[in-house]
Amino acid sequence: MCLFLYVFSIDVAGVEMIISRKTRLHIWFRLLLLQASWNFERLQGIGFFYVLLPGLRKLYSKEKLLEVSRKYTGYFNTHVYLAPMVAGAVLKLEEDQASGVADPTVEVDDFKEMVAAPYAAIGDALFWGGLRPLAAGVALFFAVKGILWAPLIFILIYNLVPTWFRTVFFVRGYRQGMESVELIQKHRLPDWAIHTKETAIVVLGGLSAFMVFTQLTQHQLPSWLGLLTLIPMVMLGLVARKGLSTLFLVFITVSCIFLIGLFWADVVYLFTSWGARE
């Protein structure tokens, strides 16, 4: 909340801002609904038009507004947490076009199309591929211990970074326009995506060890047996890499454990009854 108020309260000296703070806030809130009409033809297209409309209304009169609006109902798709940056930059470019200070060689539409796909790839790798497993891994440590705050821990850990991106990058996009692309390069986000994924793997390794160790201790079995878990896990990982579905892997694993459980119960029963006869 503090970050939010701070970011939206700053107006940088020397940067012309035609779109008022209130309208920018309005646009920011609309960004939370970006995917409400997600569809297979234009993906976030209608959503992007919906997001930009309050800003465009401030820049253009009726006829021109309709013409510009049509431009934004077309195909658009990027990562939902990086869309604010694209929206901010596009607003800045539209603002420049409306006030006649824009570079005539630059088409706003081209810029939007140019950045959307790379931002989507970076966002998918960083947030879905890296941050989400990392936050889940950390929260599951608490959940396995039966701590009911685990969901809250997950939400807090996960949302810190996306909230930062959604607010700061939106404002930076609006201030810097096309130059906001340099922000992504400066922060080396693709490298961060790889580091986050590696950290997630390490955390998940620790989590697996913790769960297996706890289980063996509860069943009073020798701890070294836990190291054997690595064999089926790596095998399942390799099989998953070949494209086998999670549903199939769950079915196979559960069926095997269920059958072994039944067999073991029979073995124990036989030994017990045999011992009783002796």
Next chain:
Amino acid sequence: MAINLAFGALISLICGLDRVAILQIMISRPIVAAPLTGLLLGEPLVGLQIGVMVELLWLARLPVGAAVPPDDTQVAIASSVLAIVLGQRFNTSGIELLLLCLLIAIPLGKVGQYFDHYARQYNVRLIRYVDSALDRSSLLVAELQHLRGLTSFSLAAIGTYAVILSGGLLIIPFLWPFLQQPLSYSSAWIQLSLPLVGIAVILGTINVSRAITLFCASFCMSFLLMWLV
């Protein structure tokens, strides 16, 4: 029972919308959605246990581009509701019933993927409405079409929840007397295996070189530390 099902439907709707259409603050993740359901139905620990088992299962399936991952949100919510409602009916609170509910809900959750797919397909019609509204110079109507998309996502969420719930309520009471005892021999190990399968799938599909080496090193180090301490 009806109140419990209605509470479940409410969470299913809110979390279902968070999944794609609005916010994306991840209250739709099973580790949040299932305990939240449990909390509202008076048994948060049941929800937490289900959340732990489902969270990692499909985490490797990324919602990239037009890909629609399986609906783990509705699986987690519906199986939590099933476990609590049927637990009260059979007067049991063991992990066996919880596992049975989850194992029935997981394949039924595949339906959610179709519903989600259909919702996105249905939203294609909105493009035509937006275009014609703009042709009529009506920006307000064009703007409102975007919000109409929420209806299809809401229906997809509730539809998936209803399918899993009704399937579970039909199948589980029939299977429970036969599976209660056999499941008790292996329930603890099945409970452990589900998150481990999820981690294995992440390990296999994550795009990181040396992923297996890193995982094994981390696993062994943590294991040795716990053994020594």
